[in-house]
Amino acid sequence: xxxxxxxxxxxxxxxxxxxxxxxxxxxxxxxxxxxxxxxxxxxxxxxxxxxxxxxxxxxxxxxxxxxxxxxxxxxxxxxxxxxxxxxxxxxxxxxxxxxxxxxxxxxxxxxxxxxxxxxxxxxxxxxxxxxxxxxxxxxxxxxxxxxxxxxxxxxxxxxxxxxxxxxxxxxxxxxxxxxxxxxxxxxxxxxxxxxxxxxxxxxxxxxxxxxxxxxxxxxxxxxxxxxxxxxxxxxxxxxxxxxxxxxxxxxxxxxxxxxxxxxxxxxxxxxxxxxxxxxxxxxxxxxxxxxx
Amino acid sequence: xxxxxxxxxxxxxxxxxxxxxxxxxxxxxxxxxxxxxxxxxxxxxxxxxxxxxxxxxxxxxxxxxxxxxxxxxxxxxxxxxxxxxxxxxxxxxxxxxxxxxxxxxxxxxxxxxxxxxxxxxxxxxxxxxxxxxxxxxxxxxxxxxxxxxxxxxxxxxxxxxxxxxxxxxxxxxxxxxxxxxxxxxxxxxxxxxxxxxxxxxxxxxxxxxxxxxxxxxxxxxxxxxxxxxxxxxxxx
Numbered sequence: 001x002x003x004x005x006x007x008x009x010x011x012x013x014x015x016x017x018x019x020x021x022x023x024x025x026x027x028x029x030x031x032x033x034x035x036x037x038x039x040x041x042x043x044x045x046x047x048x049x050x051x052x053x054x055x056x057x058x059x060x061x062x063x064x065x066x067x068x069x070x071x072x073x074x075x076x077x078x079x080x081x082x083x084x085x086x087x088x089x090x091x092x093x094x095x096x097x098x099x100x101x102x103x104x105x106x107x108x109x110x111x112x113x114x115x116x117x118x119x120x121x122x123x124x125x126x127x128x129x130x131x132x133x134x135x136x137x138x139x140x141x142x143x144x145x146x147x148x149x150x151x152x153x154x155x156x157x158x159x160x161x162x163x164x165x166x167x168x169x170x171x172x173x174x175x176x177x178x179x180x181x182x183x184x185x186x187x188x189x190x191x192x193x194x195x196x197x198x199x200x201x202x203x204x205x206x207x208x209x210x211x212x213x214x215x216x217x218x219x220x221x222x223x224x225x226x227x228x229x230x231x232x233x234x235x236x237x238x239x240x241x242x243x244x245x246x247x248x249x250x251x252x253x254x255x256x257x258x259x260x261x262x263x264x265x266x267x268x269x270x271x272x273x274x275x276x277x278x279x280x281x282x283x284x285x286x287x288x289x290x291x292x
Numbered sequence: 293x294x295x296x297x298x299x300x301x302x303x304x305x306x307x308x309x310x311x312x313x314x315x316x317x318x319x320x321x322x323x324x325x326x327x328x329x330x331x332x333x334x335x336x337x338x339x340x341x342x343x344x345x346x347x348x349x350x351x352x353x354x355x356x357x358x359x360x361x362x363x364x365x366x367x368x369x370x371x372x373x374x375x376x377x378x379x380x381x382x383x384x385x386x387x388x389x390x391x392x393x394x395x396x397x398x399x400x401x402x403x404x405x406x407x408x409x410x411x412x413x414x415x416x417x418x419x420x421x422x423x424x425x426x427x428x429x430x431x432x433x434x435x436x437x438x439x440x441x442x443x444x445x446x447x448x449x450x451x452x453x454x455x456x457x458x459x460x461x462x463x464x465x466x467x468x469x470x471x472x473x474x475x476x477x478x479x480x481x482x483x484x485x486x487x488x489x490x491x492x493x494x495x496x497x498x499x500x501x502x503x504x505x506x507x508x509x510x511x512x513x514x515x516x517x518x519x520x521x522x523x524x525x526x527x528x
Contacts, residue, residue: 079372
Protein backbone atom coordinates (compact mmCIF):
# COMPACT_ATOMS: atom_id res chain seq x y z
CA UNK A 1 0.00 0.00 0.00
CA UNK A 2 1.24 3.49 -0.74
CA UNK A 3 -0.12 6.97 -0.27
CA UNK A 4 -1.74 6.93 -3.68
CA UNK A 5 -3.79 3.78 -3.34
CA UNK A 6 -5.20 4.03 0.16
CA UNK A 7 -2.36 4.97 2.47
CA UNK A 8 -2.42 8.57 3.63
CA UNK A 9 1.19 8.60 4.58
CA UNK A 10 4.08 6.41 3.57
CA UNK A 11 7.51 6.94 5.10
CA UNK A 12 10.45 4.99 3.68
CA UNK A 13 14.03 4.90 4.92
CA UNK A 14 13.80 8.28 6.60
CA UNK A 15 17.12 9.53 7.96
CA UNK A 16 18.22 12.60 9.89
CA UNK A 17 21.66 13.00 11.38
CA UNK A 18 22.58 15.19 14.35
CA UNK A 19 25.77 15.18 16.33
CA UNK A 20 25.12 12.54 18.99
CA UNK A 21 21.79 11.34 17.59
CA UNK A 22 20.60 9.97 14.32
CA UNK A 23 17.29 8.83 12.97
CA UNK A 24 17.96 5.92 10.63
CA UNK A 25 15.86 4.06 8.14
CA UNK A 26 12.48 4.93 9.63
CA UNK A 27 9.68 3.35 7.59
CA UNK A 28 5.96 2.96 8.18
CA UNK A 29 2.64 3.35 6.38
CA UNK A 30 -0.50 4.90 7.79
CA UNK A 31 -3.64 3.72 5.96
CA UNK A 32 -6.47 6.16 5.34
CA UNK A 33 -9.00 6.48 8.17
CA UNK A 34 -6.85 4.88 10.86
CA UNK A 35 -5.04 6.06 13.95
CA UNK A 36 -1.35 5.33 14.36
CA UNK A 37 0.49 5.84 17.61
CA UNK A 38 4.19 6.61 17.42
CA UNK A 39 5.64 5.51 20.70
CA UNK A 40 9.09 5.51 22.19
CA UNK A 41 11.10 6.76 25.14
CA UNK A 42 11.98 10.43 25.45
CA UNK A 43 14.68 11.29 22.92
CA UNK A 44 13.95 8.27 20.74
CA UNK A 45 13.17 10.32 17.61
CA UNK A 46 9.38 10.69 17.69
CA UNK A 47 9.33 14.48 17.42
CA UNK A 48 12.11 14.43 14.83
CA UNK A 49 10.04 12.03 12.72
CA UNK A 50 6.94 14.21 12.98
CA UNK A 51 8.91 17.36 12.20
CA UNK A 52 10.39 15.70 9.13
CA UNK A 53 6.87 14.84 7.97
CA UNK A 54 5.84 18.46 8.51
CA UNK A 55 8.87 19.74 6.62
CA UNK A 56 10.19 21.62 9.65
CA UNK A 57 13.44 19.67 9.39
CA UNK A 58 15.39 18.80 6.27
CA UNK A 59 15.77 15.08 5.82
CA UNK A 60 19.14 13.53 5.11
CA UNK A 61 17.71 10.51 3.37
CA UNK A 62 14.58 8.54 2.59
CA UNK A 63 11.20 9.49 1.18
CA UNK A 64 7.91 10.77 2.53
CA UNK A 65 4.77 10.34 0.48
CA UNK A 66 1.69 12.14 1.79
CA UNK A 67 -1.46 11.82 -0.34
CA UNK A 68 0.86 10.94 -3.23
CA UNK A 69 2.84 14.16 -2.76
CA UNK A 70 6.29 14.91 -1.38
CA UNK A 71 6.07 17.40 1.51
CA UNK A 72 9.57 18.70 0.72
CA UNK A 73 8.64 19.57 -2.87
CA UNK A 74 4.92 20.34 -2.61
CA UNK A 75 4.86 21.75 0.89
CA UNK A 76 1.86 24.04 0.64
CA UNK A 77 -0.39 21.44 -1.03
CA UNK A 78 0.54 18.84 1.58
CA UNK A 79 0.19 21.20 4.54
CA UNK A 80 -3.24 22.35 3.41
CA UNK A 81 -4.38 18.75 3.95
CA UNK A 82 -2.61 18.16 7.27
CA UNK A 83 -3.54 19.50 10.68
CA UNK A 84 -0.75 19.84 13.22
CA UNK A 85 -0.93 19.87 16.99
CA UNK A 86 2.43 20.43 18.63
CA UNK A 87 3.33 19.36 22.13
CA UNK A 88 3.67 23.01 23.13
CA UNK A 89 1.29 24.84 20.80
CA UNK A 90 2.70 28.20 19.76
CA UNK A 91 0.06 30.65 18.65
CA UNK A 92 0.01 34.37 19.15
CA UNK A 93 -0.20 34.90 22.88
CA UNK A 94 -1.54 38.42 22.72
CA UNK A 95 -4.44 37.57 20.41
CA UNK A 96 -7.73 36.01 21.50
CA UNK A 97 -8.63 32.54 20.28
CA UNK A 98 -11.15 34.04 17.85
CA UNK A 99 -8.48 36.40 16.45
CA UNK A 100 -5.95 33.57 16.16
CA UNK A 101 -8.52 31.45 14.35
CA UNK A 102 -9.40 34.31 11.98
CA UNK A 103 -5.73 34.70 11.07
CA UNK A 104 -5.29 30.99 10.44
CA UNK A 105 -8.56 30.70 8.48
CA UNK A 106 -7.27 32.98 5.68
CA UNK A 107 -4.61 30.44 4.77
CA UNK A 108 -7.02 27.59 4.08
CA UNK A 109 -9.30 27.44 1.07
CA UNK A 110 -11.58 24.87 2.70
CA UNK A 111 -11.79 26.50 6.12
CA UNK A 112 -15.05 25.63 7.83
CA UNK A 113 -15.98 28.43 10.21
CA UNK A 114 -19.11 26.68 11.45
CA UNK A 115 -17.01 23.59 12.02
CA UNK A 116 -14.54 25.61 14.05
CA UNK A 117 -17.35 27.05 16.23
CA UNK A 118 -18.73 23.55 16.69
CA UNK A 119 -15.37 22.14 17.78
CA UNK A 120 -14.74 25.15 20.01
CA UNK A 121 -18.12 24.57 21.68
CA UNK A 122 -17.41 20.86 22.08
CA UNK A 123 -14.06 21.65 23.70
CA UNK A 124 -15.61 24.49 25.75
CA UNK A 125 -12.99 26.89 24.51
CA UNK A 126 -13.30 30.53 25.64
CA UNK A 127 -12.95 32.25 22.25
CA UNK A 128 -12.77 35.74 23.76
CA UNK A 129 -9.79 34.80 25.94
CA UNK A 130 -6.20 35.49 24.92
CA UNK A 131 -4.22 32.44 23.88
CA UNK A 132 -1.49 33.23 26.42
CA UNK A 133 -4.03 32.95 29.26
CA UNK A 134 -5.08 29.38 28.44
CA UNK A 135 -4.12 26.26 30.34
CA UNK A 136 -1.91 23.71 28.58
CA UNK A 137 -4.92 21.47 28.01
CA UNK A 138 -6.98 24.22 26.43
CA UNK A 139 -4.04 25.24 24.22
CA UNK A 140 -3.90 21.67 22.92
CA UNK A 141 -7.67 21.63 22.39
CA UNK A 142 -7.52 24.93 20.53
CA UNK A 143 -4.77 23.61 18.27
CA UNK A 144 -6.87 20.52 17.65
CA UNK A 145 -9.99 22.58 16.88
CA UNK A 146 -7.98 24.54 14.30
CA UNK A 147 -6.52 21.37 12.81
CA UNK A 148 -9.99 19.88 12.38
CA UNK A 149 -11.58 23.03 11.01
CA UNK A 150 -9.81 23.01 7.67
CA UNK A 151 -10.99 19.47 7.06
CA UNK A 152 -7.53 17.98 7.44
CA UNK A 153 -7.24 14.50 5.98
CA UNK A 154 -4.33 13.74 8.27
CA UNK A 155 -3.93 15.08 11.79
CA UNK A 156 -0.44 14.91 13.25
CA UNK A 157 -0.21 15.35 17.01
CA UNK A 158 3.03 15.51 18.95
CA UNK A 159 2.54 14.33 22.54
CA UNK A 160 -0.97 15.84 22.74
CA UNK A 161 -1.69 14.30 26.14
CA UNK A 162 1.59 14.98 27.91
CA UNK A 163 1.22 17.23 30.90
CA UNK A 164 -2.55 16.71 31.06
CA UNK A 165 -4.28 15.25 34.09
CA UNK A 166 -5.79 11.76 33.59
CA UNK A 167 -9.42 12.93 33.42
CA UNK A 168 -8.63 15.65 30.92
CA UNK A 169 -6.50 13.20 28.94
CA UNK A 170 -9.26 10.62 28.75
CA UNK A 171 -11.72 13.33 27.76
CA UNK A 172 -9.39 14.56 25.02
CA UNK A 173 -8.82 11.08 23.61
CA UNK A 174 -12.56 10.33 23.59
CA UNK A 175 -13.29 13.58 21.82
CA UNK A 176 -10.47 12.93 19.39
CA UNK A 177 -11.81 9.50 18.50
CA UNK A 178 -15.39 10.73 18.10
CA UNK A 179 -14.45 13.75 16.07
CA UNK A 180 -12.14 11.87 13.81
CA UNK A 181 -14.74 9.20 13.16
CA UNK A 182 -17.03 11.98 11.98
CA UNK A 183 -14.30 13.69 9.97
CA UNK A 184 -12.95 10.45 8.45
CA UNK A 185 -9.43 11.72 8.98
CA UNK A 186 -6.33 9.70 9.76
CA UNK A 187 -4.27 10.44 12.83
CA UNK A 188 -0.60 10.07 13.55
CA UNK A 189 0.25 10.88 17.10
CA UNK A 190 3.32 10.48 19.23
CA UNK A 191 3.19 9.65 22.87
CA UNK A 192 5.16 7.93 25.57
CA UNK A 193 1.95 6.91 27.35
CA UNK A 194 1.00 3.37 26.31
CA UNK A 195 -2.47 3.56 27.86
CA UNK A 196 -3.37 6.27 25.31
CA UNK A 197 -2.48 3.87 22.53
CA UNK A 198 -4.47 1.01 24.08
CA UNK A 199 -7.51 3.27 24.01
CA UNK A 200 -7.47 4.66 20.50
CA UNK A 201 -4.66 3.43 18.24
CA UNK A 202 -5.21 1.02 15.33
CA UNK A 203 -1.54 0.85 14.40
CA UNK A 204 1.53 1.22 16.56
CA UNK A 205 5.03 2.18 15.56
CA UNK A 206 7.67 1.77 18.23
CA UNK A 207 10.82 3.80 17.83
CA UNK A 208 13.94 3.58 19.94
CA UNK A 209 17.30 5.29 19.55
CA UNK A 210 16.19 6.62 16.17
CA UNK A 211 15.28 3.23 14.74
CA UNK A 212 11.97 1.48 14.23
CA UNK A 213 11.55 -1.54 16.52
CA UNK A 214 8.24 -2.51 14.92
CA UNK A 215 5.34 -0.99 13.06
CA UNK A 216 2.17 -3.07 12.91
CA UNK A 217 -1.54 -3.24 13.71
CA UNK A 218 -2.19 -3.08 17.45
CA UNK A 219 -4.23 -6.32 17.48
CA UNK A 220 -1.48 -8.12 15.58
CA UNK A 221 1.08 -6.92 18.12
CA UNK A 222 -1.04 -7.99 21.06
CA UNK A 223 -1.67 -11.41 19.51
CA UNK A 224 1.95 -11.97 18.55
CA UNK A 225 3.70 -10.98 21.75
CA UNK A 226 3.42 -12.85 25.04
CA UNK A 227 4.88 -12.85 28.51
CA UNK A 228 6.61 -16.01 29.59
CA UNK A 229 7.02 -16.66 33.34
CA UNK A 230 8.99 -19.48 34.90
CA UNK A 231 11.80 -20.58 37.17
CA UNK A 232 15.34 -19.34 36.71
CA UNK A 233 16.64 -22.86 36.08
CA UNK A 234 14.76 -22.94 32.78
CA UNK A 235 16.92 -20.18 31.38
CA UNK A 236 20.19 -22.10 31.55
CA UNK A 237 19.85 -24.07 28.27
CA UNK A 238 18.45 -21.11 26.32
CA UNK A 239 20.61 -18.81 24.19
CA UNK A 240 20.97 -15.31 25.70
CA UNK A 241 18.91 -13.67 22.93
CA UNK A 242 16.10 -16.22 23.05
CA UNK A 243 13.69 -13.67 24.49
CA UNK A 244 13.17 -10.10 23.31
CA UNK A 245 13.52 -8.86 26.85
CA UNK A 246 13.87 -10.45 30.24
CA UNK A 247 13.57 -9.60 33.92
CA UNK A 248 15.06 -11.87 36.51
CA UNK A 249 13.72 -11.97 40.06
CA UNK A 250 14.75 -13.93 43.16
CA UNK A 251 12.36 -16.77 42.36
CA UNK A 252 11.95 -16.68 38.63
CA UNK A 253 11.98 -14.75 35.41
CA UNK A 254 9.51 -12.89 33.28
CA UNK A 255 10.33 -12.49 29.61
CA UNK A 256 8.81 -11.23 26.40
CA UNK A 257 8.59 -13.34 23.27
CA UNK A 258 7.23 -12.72 19.79
CA UNK A 259 7.08 -16.44 19.04
CA UNK A 260 4.66 -18.06 21.47
CA UNK A 261 4.58 -21.38 19.61
CA UNK A 262 8.35 -21.78 19.79
CA UNK A 263 8.40 -20.90 23.49
CA UNK A 264 5.67 -23.44 24.18
CA UNK A 265 7.52 -26.13 22.24
CA UNK A 266 10.80 -25.40 23.97
CA UNK A 267 9.58 -24.87 27.52
CA UNK A 268 6.34 -26.86 27.59
CA UNK A 269 4.14 -26.65 30.65
CA UNK A 270 6.94 -25.60 32.94
CA UNK A 271 6.20 -21.95 32.17
CA UNK A 272 3.14 -19.77 32.28
CA UNK A 273 2.44 -17.86 29.09
CA UNK A 274 0.22 -14.78 29.36
CA UNK A 275 -0.88 -12.24 26.82
CA UNK A 276 1.40 -9.23 26.88
CA UNK A 277 0.00 -5.77 27.26
CA UNK A 278 1.27 -2.96 25.12
CA UNK A 279 3.06 -1.65 28.16
CA UNK A 280 4.90 -4.98 28.52
CA UNK A 281 5.88 -5.00 24.85
CA UNK A 282 7.27 -1.50 25.02
CA UNK A 283 8.91 -2.01 28.39
CA UNK A 284 10.71 -5.21 27.42
CA UNK A 285 11.66 -4.27 23.89
CA UNK A 286 13.09 -0.90 24.85
CA UNK A 287 14.23 -1.79 28.34
CA UNK A 288 12.76 1.51 29.41
CA UNK A 289 10.76 2.24 32.51
CA UNK A 290 9.72 5.64 31.26
CA UNK A 291 6.13 4.67 30.52
CA UNK A 292 2.91 5.37 32.35
CA UNK B 293 -0.20 32.27 -10.71
CA UNK B 294 0.62 35.95 -10.16
CA UNK B 295 -2.80 36.55 -8.61
CA UNK B 296 -2.22 33.59 -6.31
CA UNK B 297 1.19 34.97 -5.27
CA UNK B 298 -0.24 38.43 -4.65
CA UNK B 299 -3.08 36.93 -2.65
CA UNK B 300 -0.64 35.02 -0.44
CA UNK B 301 1.54 38.11 -0.03
CA UNK B 302 -1.51 40.12 0.98
CA UNK B 303 -2.53 37.50 3.55
CA UNK B 304 1.01 37.36 4.94
CA UNK B 305 1.35 41.14 4.98
CA UNK B 306 -1.95 41.52 6.83
CA UNK B 307 -0.95 38.77 9.22
CA UNK B 308 2.39 40.43 10.00
CA UNK B 309 0.83 43.86 10.45
CA UNK B 310 -1.94 42.51 12.70
CA UNK B 311 0.43 40.38 14.74
CA UNK B 312 3.12 42.96 15.21
CA UNK B 313 1.01 46.09 15.46
CA UNK B 314 1.73 46.39 19.16
CA UNK B 315 5.44 46.52 18.49
CA UNK B 316 5.29 48.47 15.24
CA UNK B 317 2.88 51.18 16.40
CA UNK B 318 5.00 52.45 19.33
CA UNK B 319 8.08 52.38 17.09
CA UNK B 320 6.27 54.43 14.44
CA UNK B 321 4.92 56.84 17.08
CA UNK B 322 8.38 57.43 18.54
CA UNK B 323 9.70 57.86 15.01
CA UNK B 324 6.91 60.37 14.24
CA UNK B 325 7.50 62.29 17.48
CA UNK B 326 11.19 62.59 16.65
CA UNK B 327 10.37 63.66 13.10
CA UNK B 328 8.25 66.55 14.44
CA UNK B 329 11.37 67.83 16.20
CA UNK B 330 13.76 66.83 13.43
CA UNK B 331 12.01 68.70 10.59
CA UNK B 332 12.12 71.88 12.67
CA UNK B 333 15.87 71.77 13.20
CA UNK B 334 17.22 70.26 9.98
CA UNK B 335 17.23 72.18 6.75
CA UNK B 336 19.37 69.79 4.70
CA UNK B 337 17.11 67.49 2.74
CA UNK B 338 19.86 64.90 2.13
CA UNK B 339 20.78 64.66 5.81
CA UNK B 340 17.08 64.28 6.71
CA UNK B 341 16.71 61.60 4.06
CA UNK B 342 19.73 59.56 5.17
CA UNK B 343 18.83 59.68 8.86
CA UNK B 344 15.15 58.94 8.23
CA UNK B 345 15.88 56.00 5.91
CA UNK B 346 18.33 54.41 8.35
CA UNK B 347 15.83 54.69 11.22
CA UNK B 348 12.94 53.33 9.13
CA UNK B 349 14.93 50.40 7.87
CA UNK B 350 15.95 49.13 11.28
CA UNK B 351 12.30 48.95 12.39
CA UNK B 352 11.59 46.40 9.66
CA UNK B 353 13.35 43.62 11.56
CA UNK B 354 10.70 43.81 14.32
CA UNK B 355 8.35 41.16 12.80
CA UNK B 356 11.24 38.77 12.13
CA UNK B 357 12.52 39.13 15.67
CA UNK B 358 9.12 38.69 17.24
CA UNK B 359 8.56 35.44 15.34
CA UNK B 360 11.73 34.11 16.95
CA UNK B 361 10.94 35.60 20.35
CA UNK B 362 7.48 34.01 20.61
CA UNK B 363 8.48 30.72 18.99
CA UNK B 364 5.81 31.13 16.33
CA UNK B 365 8.09 30.61 13.33
CA UNK B 366 7.83 26.85 13.67
CA UNK B 367 4.07 27.11 13.63
CA UNK B 368 4.13 29.53 10.67
CA UNK B 369 6.04 26.89 8.76
CA UNK B 370 3.21 24.39 9.22
CA UNK B 371 0.75 26.71 7.45
CA UNK B 372 -0.05 25.85 3.83
CA UNK B 373 2.51 28.26 2.47
CA UNK B 374 6.06 27.57 1.37
CA UNK B 375 9.12 29.02 3.05
CA UNK B 376 9.56 31.14 -0.07
CA UNK B 377 6.06 32.58 0.51
CA UNK B 378 6.89 33.33 4.16
CA UNK B 379 10.17 35.03 3.28
CA UNK B 380 8.59 37.03 0.47
CA UNK B 381 5.90 38.04 2.97
CA UNK B 382 8.61 39.36 5.32
CA UNK B 383 10.13 41.43 2.52
CA UNK B 384 6.72 42.77 1.50
CA UNK B 385 6.01 43.67 5.13
CA UNK B 386 9.42 45.33 5.46
CA UNK B 387 8.85 47.46 2.36
CA UNK B 388 5.26 48.26 3.34
CA UNK B 389 6.53 49.41 6.75
CA UNK B 390 9.25 51.53 5.15
CA UNK B 391 6.89 53.13 2.64
CA UNK B 392 4.28 53.76 5.35
CA UNK B 393 6.83 55.42 7.63
CA UNK B 394 8.25 57.45 4.75
CA UNK B 395 4.77 58.79 3.97
CA UNK B 396 4.33 59.70 7.66
CA UNK B 397 7.72 61.44 7.65
CA UNK B 398 6.91 63.34 4.44
CA UNK B 399 3.52 64.39 5.79
CA UNK B 400 5.16 65.70 8.96
CA UNK B 401 7.80 67.56 6.96
CA UNK B 402 4.99 69.21 5.00
CA UNK B 403 2.52 69.86 7.80
CA UNK B 404 4.48 70.57 10.98
CA UNK B 405 4.43 74.32 11.62
CA UNK B 406 7.98 75.61 11.57
CA UNK B 407 9.25 72.74 9.40
CA UNK B 408 12.40 73.78 7.54
CA UNK B 409 11.81 71.20 4.82
CA UNK B 410 9.28 71.10 2.05
CA UNK B 411 7.88 68.05 0.28
CA UNK B 412 9.16 69.51 -3.00
CA UNK B 413 12.74 69.33 -1.67
CA UNK B 414 12.30 65.67 -0.74
CA UNK B 415 10.32 64.30 -3.64
CA UNK B 416 12.73 64.95 -6.48
CA UNK B 417 13.61 61.78 -8.49
CA UNK B 418 17.24 61.99 -7.30
CA UNK B 419 16.29 62.13 -3.64
CA UNK B 420 13.74 59.36 -4.03
CA UNK B 421 16.45 57.24 -5.66
CA UNK B 422 18.79 58.08 -2.81
CA UNK B 423 16.10 57.09 -0.29
CA UNK B 424 15.45 53.88 -2.22
CA UNK B 425 19.17 53.20 -2.43
CA UNK B 426 19.87 53.66 1.29
CA UNK B 427 16.82 51.61 2.27
CA UNK B 428 17.58 48.87 -0.22
CA UNK B 429 21.21 48.45 0.78
CA UNK B 430 20.52 48.43 4.51
CA UNK B 431 17.58 46.05 4.10
CA UNK B 432 19.61 43.89 1.75
CA UNK B 433 22.21 43.40 4.48
CA UNK B 434 19.98 43.49 7.54
CA UNK B 435 17.25 41.02 6.60
CA UNK B 436 19.49 38.10 5.55
CA UNK B 437 21.67 38.79 8.60
CA UNK B 438 18.61 38.70 10.88
CA UNK B 439 17.30 35.54 9.24
CA UNK B 440 20.68 33.87 9.71
CA UNK B 441 21.69 35.12 13.16
CA UNK B 442 18.43 36.35 14.74
CA UNK B 443 17.84 39.43 16.84
CA UNK B 444 20.78 38.70 19.12
CA UNK B 445 22.97 38.54 16.05
CA UNK B 446 21.85 42.04 15.01
CA UNK B 447 22.46 43.34 18.53
CA UNK B 448 25.90 41.74 18.60
CA UNK B 449 26.73 43.24 15.22
CA UNK B 450 25.71 46.71 16.40
CA UNK B 451 27.76 46.33 19.59
CA UNK B 452 30.78 45.08 17.63
CA UNK B 453 30.46 48.00 15.19
CA UNK B 454 30.24 50.45 18.11
CA UNK B 455 33.32 48.97 19.77
CA UNK B 456 35.18 48.90 16.46
CA UNK B 457 34.24 52.52 15.82
CA UNK B 458 35.34 53.59 19.29
CA UNK B 459 38.61 51.64 18.99
CA UNK B 460 39.38 53.18 15.61
CA UNK B 461 38.60 56.63 16.99
CA UNK B 462 40.97 56.10 19.93
CA UNK B 463 43.71 54.74 17.66
CA UNK B 464 43.26 57.60 15.19
CA UNK B 465 43.34 60.18 18.00
CA UNK B 466 46.39 58.72 19.69
CA UNK B 467 48.39 58.24 16.54
CA UNK B 468 47.22 61.52 14.98
CA UNK B 469 45.99 59.72 11.87
CA UNK B 470 42.36 60.81 12.03
CA UNK B 471 42.27 61.82 8.36
CA UNK B 472 43.70 58.49 7.21
CA UNK B 473 41.20 56.51 9.30
CA UNK B 474 38.27 58.65 8.15
CA UNK B 475 39.47 58.34 4.58
CA UNK B 476 39.75 54.57 4.88
CA UNK B 477 36.20 54.25 6.17
CA UNK B 478 34.76 56.67 3.65
CA UNK B 479 36.70 55.30 0.66
CA UNK B 480 34.22 52.57 -0.39
CA UNK B 481 31.30 55.00 -0.06
CA UNK B 482 33.15 57.66 -2.04
CA UNK B 483 34.03 55.10 -4.72
CA UNK B 484 30.39 54.05 -4.93
CA UNK B 485 29.24 57.67 -5.10
CA UNK B 486 31.74 58.57 -7.82
CA UNK B 487 30.71 55.50 -9.80
CA UNK B 488 27.09 56.61 -9.62
CA UNK B 489 28.05 60.16 -10.59
CA UNK B 490 30.10 58.89 -13.54
CA UNK B 491 27.19 56.77 -14.68
CA UNK B 492 24.88 59.74 -14.41
CA UNK B 493 27.18 61.84 -16.55
CA UNK B 494 27.44 59.10 -19.16
CA UNK B 495 23.79 58.10 -19.49
CA UNK B 496 20.79 60.22 -20.36
CA UNK B 497 18.87 61.12 -17.18
CA UNK B 498 15.92 58.80 -17.72
CA UNK B 499 18.23 55.89 -18.63
CA UNK B 500 20.30 56.56 -15.52
CA UNK B 501 17.22 56.61 -13.31
CA UNK B 502 15.89 53.39 -14.82
CA UNK B 503 19.31 51.76 -14.47
CA UNK B 504 19.47 52.75 -10.80
CA UNK B 505 15.96 51.44 -10.24
CA UNK B 506 16.94 48.17 -11.88
CA UNK B 507 20.03 47.91 -9.64
CA UNK B 508 17.88 48.46 -6.54
CA UNK B 509 15.41 45.80 -7.67
CA UNK B 510 18.26 43.35 -8.35
CA UNK B 511 19.87 44.03 -4.97
CA UNK B 512 16.51 43.41 -3.29
CA UNK B 513 16.01 40.22 -5.24
CA UNK B 514 19.52 39.00 -4.39
CA UNK B 515 18.94 39.80 -0.73
CA UNK B 516 15.64 37.88 -0.80
CA UNK B 517 17.33 34.88 -2.42
CA UNK B 518 20.08 34.87 0.23
CA UNK B 519 17.52 35.15 3.05
CA UNK B 520 15.48 32.35 1.50
CA UNK B 521 18.54 30.12 1.10
CA UNK B 522 19.29 30.57 4.83
CA UNK B 523 15.66 30.06 5.78
CA UNK B 524 15.31 26.90 3.69
CA UNK B 525 18.36 25.39 5.34
CA UNK B 526 17.09 26.16 8.79
CA UNK B 527 15.82 23.27 10.92
CA UNK B 528 12.94 24.34 13.14
